[in-house]
Amino acid sequence: MKKFTTLTSAVVPLNIENIDTDQIIPARFLKATTREGFGENLFRDWRYNGDNTPKPEFVMNNPTYNGQVLVAGKNFGCGSSREHAAWAIQDAGFDVVISSFFADIFKGNALNNGLLPIQVSEDFLAQIFRAVDNNAKSPLEVDLENQTVTIVETGAQESFEINPYKKSCLINGYDDIDFILAQKELIEEFEKR
Amino acid sequence: MSKTLVEKIWDAHVVKSEEGFPDILYIDTHLIHEVTSPQAFDGLRKRGLPVFRPNQTVATADHNVPTLNQLLPIKEELSRYQVDMLTKNCAEFGIELYGLGHPFQGIVHVIGPELGITLPGKTMVCGDSHTSTHGAFGAIAFGIGTSQVEQVFATQCLLQSKPKTMKIEVNGTLGKGVGAKDIILYIISQISAAGGTGYFIEYAGSAIEALSMEARMTICNMSIEMGARGGLIAPDQTTFDYIKGREFAPAGEEWDKALAYWKTLYSDADAKFDSVLTFDAAAIAPMITYGTNPGMGMGIKEHIPATDAQPEKEKLSYQKALDYMGFDDDASLIGKPVDYVFIGSCTNSRIEDLREVADFVKDKRKADNVTVWIVPGSKQVEQQAKNEGLDKIFEAAGFQLREPGCSACLGMNEDKIPAGKYCVSTSNRNFEGRQGQNARTLLASPLTAAAAAVTGKITDVREMLEKVEG
Numbered sequence: 071m072k073k074f075t076t077l078t079s080a081v082v083p084l085n086i087e088n089i090d091t092d093q094i095i096p097a098r099f100l101k102a103t104t105r106e107g108f109g110e111n112l113f114r115d116w117r118y119n120g121d122n123t124p125k126p127e128f129v130m131n132n133p134t135y136n137g138q139v140l141v142a143g144k145n146f147g148c149g150s151s152r153e154h155a156a157w158a159i160q161d162a163g164f165d166v167v168i169s170s171f172f173a174d175i176f177k178g179n180a181l182n183n184g185l186l187p188i189q190v191s192e193d194f195l196a197q198i199f200r201a202v203d204n205n206a207k208s209p210l211e212v213d214l215e216n217q218t219v220t221i222v223e224t225g226a227q228e229s230f231e232i233n234p235y236k237k238s239c240l241i242n243g244y245d246d247i248d249f250i251l252a253q254k255e256l257i258e259e260f261e262k263r
Numbered sequence: 264m265s266k267t268l269v270e271k272i273w274d275a276h277v278v279k280s281e282e283g284f285p286d287i288l289y290i291d292t293h294l295i296h297e298v299t300s301p302q303a304f305d306g307l308r309k310r311g312l313p314v315f316r317p318n319q320t321v322a323t324a325d326h327n328v329p330t331l332n333q334l335l336p337i338k339e340e341l342s343r344y345q346v347d348m349l350t351k352n353c354a355e356f357g358i359e360l361y362g363l364g365h366p367f368q369g370i371v372h373v374i375g376p377e378l379g380i381t382l383p384g385k386t387m388v389c390g391d392s393h394t395s396t397h398g399a400f401g402a403i404a405f406g407i408g409t410s411q412v413e414q415v416f417a418t419q420c421l422l423q424s425k426p427k428t429m430k431i432e433v434n435g436t437l438g439k440g441v442g443a444k445d446i447i448l449y450i451i452s453q454i455s456a457a458g459g460t461g462y463f464i465e466y467a468g469s470a471i472e473a474l475s476m477e478a479r480m481t482i483c484n485m486s487i488e489m490g491a492r493g494g495l496i497a498p499d500q501t502t503f504d505y506i507k508g509r510e511f512a513p514a515g516e517e518w519d520k521a522l523a524y525w526k527t528l529y530s531d532a533d534a535k536f537d538s539v540l541t542f543d544a545a546a547i548a549p550m551i552t553y554g555t556n557p558g559m560g561m562g563i564k565e566h567i568p569a570t571d572a573q574p575e576k577e578k579l580s581y582q583k584a585l586d587y588m589g590f591d592d593d594a595s596l597i598g599k600p601v602d603y604v605f606i607g608s609c610t611n612s613r614i615e616d617l618r619e620v621a622d623f624v625k626d627k628r629k630a631d632n633v634t635v636w637i638v639p640g641s642k643q644v645e646q647q648a649k650n651e652g653l654d655k656i657f658e659a660a661g662f663q664l665r666e667p668g669c670s671a672c673l674g675m676n677e678d679k680i681p682a683g684k685y686c687v688s689t690s691n692r693n694f695e696g697r698q699g700q701n702a703r704t705l706l707a708s709p710l711t712a713a714a715a716a717v718t719g720k721i722t723d724v725r726e727m728l729e730k731v732e733g
Contacts, residue, residue: 087580088456088556092694097673101327101341103301103348115696120682143580145457148490148556149694150673151392152299153408174460174492175392179408192576233424235284245410247310250418253279253287257315257420260278260289 072184073243080137090149109161147176265531297349299390303413317357330665369641372396372609379509383498383525398495399479427537432468435544440725443478444708448550456558460490470544476505477615488557554584603686604716607638608672611689621653629661630719638670
């Protein structure tokens with residue numbers, strides 16, 4: 071799994087609430103049997119018209135905005151369990167997603183792929199959106215070790231929570247399977263109970 | 264120490280619990296389908312691992328399959344490839360597959376219960392968020408991502424933090440024309456599409472206890488639509504009667520032993536929940552959604568809430584949803600013409616749903632402006648419907664009875680709602696584009712969907728029921 075420690079990057083702002091997994095990656099693109107290539111269909115129907123021409127008003131089609139941090143409104147990733155949503159975001163070049171609230175399954179899927187979901191307060195989220203309104207290139211600094219996210223231009227900083235086990239997985243690039251496989255004897259003992 | 268039902272089942276499945284780490288939770292049954300499993304099988308190959316407990320794994324093809332001419336080769340190339348891949352993977356890893364043509368094939372959350380695979384006290388997972396359906400039997404059941412599918416393949420376990428618990432009590436008696444789908448759409452409209460996030464929900468109260476197993480499955484199915492990973496209902500005589508005699512249900516001495524255990528599966532009287540909500544069944548009307556998440560629902564006679572009444576931060580998203588749907592705020596939906604009616608999905612495609620619809624449409628006919636698809640949840644439901652002559656009733660009404668699959672719930676196969684068209688759907692999600700690019704979904708109960716099919720517009724089904732009686 072991809073490792074993550076720190077990142078300083080401009081952001082792509084998507085100030086919409088309840089962004090569901092069908093918007094992130096519509097079901098008709100779930101027919102692939104590998105993990106690669108979902109990025110081109112990320113936010114497909116917001117990004118492209120029916121004839122596949124880009125919708126200029128969508129933020130990802132505006133060259134002013136680019137960065138490895140996606141910032142979105144609350145309840146991001148609600149809906150289906152499709153891990154393709156996390157794969158698509160990562161494949162499109164994002165390493166961090168920031169929102170004031172994440173759906174459970176999406177959050178777990180992101181963590182299992184080395185895509186860092188950061189939950190910030192409503193107020194801090196609004197500060198990020200304001201900073202990007204003022205300067206589209208306004209960078210954010212994400213420090214996983216110290217669990218902080220900072221708006222570089224204003225110096226505003228907030229701490230975020232992450233399960234200590236998942237944190238060490240991200241920093242070291244381990245995944246859950248490595249961890250559980252090491253406990254196989256315990257599992258077999260449990261089955262005999 | 265007193266425990267909630269979730270805690271009882273959870274604690275009985277913890278292989279290891281260590282401070283600072285998620286629990287290692289043993290999974291009794293793993294259900295898989297063609298869409299979220301191929302990358303997990305690939306992962307096993309890369310690691311050189313077998314499926315640890317193939318006989319605790321059951322596969323079916325449902326998300327991608329056509330609902331017409333299922334015995335012919337699948338026309339759409341990518342779909343065919345994905346379904347073929349499932350067949351190959353199951354053969355290679357020794358997993359039982361109820362694929363196309365098998366009498367047990369169907370939507371994964373319909374076949375588990377009807378085959379007696381879903382049982383009280385079990386832990387069950389599937390790479391599908393509606394796995395919460397199985398909670399209706401008093402099981403811990405939840406959806407997982409593909410990395411976790413691989414985890415369960417490799418170890419029959421999941422690393423999972425114990426969820427918080429919420430109790431939702433619904434007491435009293437439902438009004439005429441109001442059913443389980445209305446209960447759950449009502450609850451979601453009250454607590455929002457994120458109101459249950461982080462929780463496992465136990466549904467209780469007299470209105471829940473009075474429900475059939477099919478109706479309980481409809482309720483638990485939509486737990487995820489308020490963000491809750493799982494929802495469950497304590498097993499009772501209704502549960503036991505449903506399970507007894509099913510294909511893989513315990514029998515003989517095994518049944519007696521299982522039953523004795525199942526009877527211990529309830530939340531202790533003084534068990535503490537992290538949150539408790541109470542609703543009055545009598546206050547619930549037939550529900551309909553007007554927006555693009557399942558929390559945007561209302562009683563069918565109400566008016567769409569005003570944009571101005573929304574919290575400032577949410578106005579933009581709210582208005583965007585109404586624009587997508589082509590609705591004005593403060594409008595009533597009664598009388599609004601509809602183009603499609605879809606009766607199906609893991610929420611409402613069981614025999615009871617089909618019977619309810621057939622009973623209502625008997626001697627009626629669909630309106631000319633509406634296309635009606637009825638997609639049974641499984642081959643067994645389809646067969647049962649035919650045995651009971653429901654197919655004849657549907658045919659006479661102009662409703663098309665198709666073959667089982669997820670179908671227009673998510674439009675992965677050919678069953679898509681065209682752009683701009685309105686579909687009253689018994690499925691679970693009204694997200695933008697869910698049923699097809701730019702399709703507009705209105706979620707409702709099978710009865711409300713059937714009423715729309717007959718009148719060609721959004722209709723309060725209660726008025727039609729009264730007429731019959733009058």
